[in-house]
Amino acid sequence: MVEFTNYDILRNLLFATQWTILLSIAAFIGGSSVALLLTAMRLTRNSVMTKVVRIYVELFQGTPLLMQMFLCFFGLSMLGYEISAWGAAILSLTFFTSAFLVEIWRGCIDTLPKGQWEASRCLGLNFLQTLRYIILPQAIRVATAPTVGFSVQVIKGTALASIIGFVELTKVGTMLNNATFEPFKVFTLVAIIYFLLCYPLSWYSKILEKKFNVSR
Template identity: 90%
Template sequence: MIEFSNLDIIRNLLFATQWTILLSLAAFIGGTSVALALTAMRLTGNSAMNMVVRVYVEIFQGTPLLMQMFICFFGLSILGYEISAWSAAILSLTFFTSAFLVEIWRGCIDTLPKGQWEASRCLGLGFLQTLRHIILPQAIRVATAPTVGFSVQVIKGTALASIIGFVELTKVGTMLNNATFEPFKVFSLVAIIYFLLCYPLSWYSKVLEKKFNVSR
């Protein structure tokens, strides 16, 4: 058994936390970008595009994130595309995040009165003008709180990247446990760090909800 002081354990966990944060940010930015494109496709009203978005959402919401990581990491390698654990984790988390965000945003847009689209057409506004000046400013207010709240799920989802070999907080916690044989201490610290990462976002989401009067 290797001797690790409490300070050594905390230092290693905090170093790994940086990778968890970086992976979460990369996945959230990527997922937001994909979700924006999918939302735009859905708003066009084209039946073929709506079907593509619907199938995409069903696939990535209806399958476990862990399976998606396995497919990205091992499946692409079988097809001849070598991919690192970092890239596979970002790719799978991006798909996962975008599938949920596009549904969150769809629900937020659907809460807006349908008459606003008709009124915009009567005023001679085009589709893009209506989106830019009327729909998006209102939808953003409604969607901000649940979007921030969902970022908590992205952070917790990064823990699954340890299964494909990416060294982040959970992976380092497992390695330290194997070295120290002190699972309660190590994983309690891991849980505390995850809580410190996630709780501020959950709290801020509630603050935004009250600020934008979404609950009313």
Template identity: 70%
Template sequence: MMQFTDWDILRNLLLAARWTVLLSLIAFASGGLVALLLTFMRISKNPVLSAFVKGYVELFQGTPLLMQLFVTFFGLSLIGIDVSAWSAAIIGLTLFTSAFLCEIWRGCIESLPKGQWEASRTLGLSFFQTMRYVILPQALTVAIAPTVGFSVQVVKGTALTSIIGFVELTKAGTMLNNATFQPFKVFALVAALYFLLCFPLSLYSKHLEKKLNVTG
């Protein structure tokens, strides 16, 4: 049996943590772009678009992320579309992230006084001009803290991609445990690395909330 030193275990976990970070960044960025489009559709006056986004959000918020990853990875294969674990992880996390960010941003926009919209219409601004010059700059300030806070959920959500074969931090921990038979040591290090990734984001989110409350 191959012998692993403590450094070997930590080094392999750190290498796998790179993929956790990269997957989190890609999922958060792509999910944010999709969420921005969905948010515009959700608050539009078009009832069809609004109903579609509402159903989309309820679907991905109301089902487990694990099931979404299974459907993405295995479901697409059933209809003849072969996807790698990497691609399935990105698609699944993007859909999951976009649904939650859409609701966060919609709530931030709707929290603004209705007078902002009325004043914009009085000035003759179109919907997109109102969003660009009046609503979004104000909503952005409100949305920063909860958006950063949600990024913690995205990082932790990457752990579920191990189920479909994507080798990130949790999957690497499982593989190392199978090789070393030292579950306490291996998964204690895995938990410590997740903590080091998530705790700064949580602190920054709380800092932003306090700062914005004081400023407000």
């Protein structure tokens, strides 16, 4: 039987952490790209487009992330599309992330006074120019803090990928637990690693929030 020293446990967990980080980054990039697209759709004020966005948000915020993962992983392969755990995890986390980000960004754009749009109109700027030169520069400043804060939710969301068999931090944690029978030690270490990943982001988001409130 193989003996696991503390060093072995930690080394394996740290090795798995890079997959958690990679998955988080992929999900965040995917999610914010889709959210950007959805925000643009919503800003057109076309009633069909805004309705589509609303249903999208309702669907993905109203169902568990775990169900979305199961549907992407088991469901798609059942329908004949071969998909890996990695692909299913990225796909479902993209849905999840974008549904929340589009709502966060909506709030940020809505906080800008309507007069900004009207003034731009009067100055003869078209829709895209207004967005590019007036709205986005201000909205991005408001949106940074909550977006960084939400990235913590994305990292925590990746833990669910362990359930569909993607080998990341939580999965390696359960595997090590099965091998060493030291659940207390293993899961404490897993929790500490997640904390070290997430806390700096939470902290940074709080700092950004304070900074923004002062400048306003």
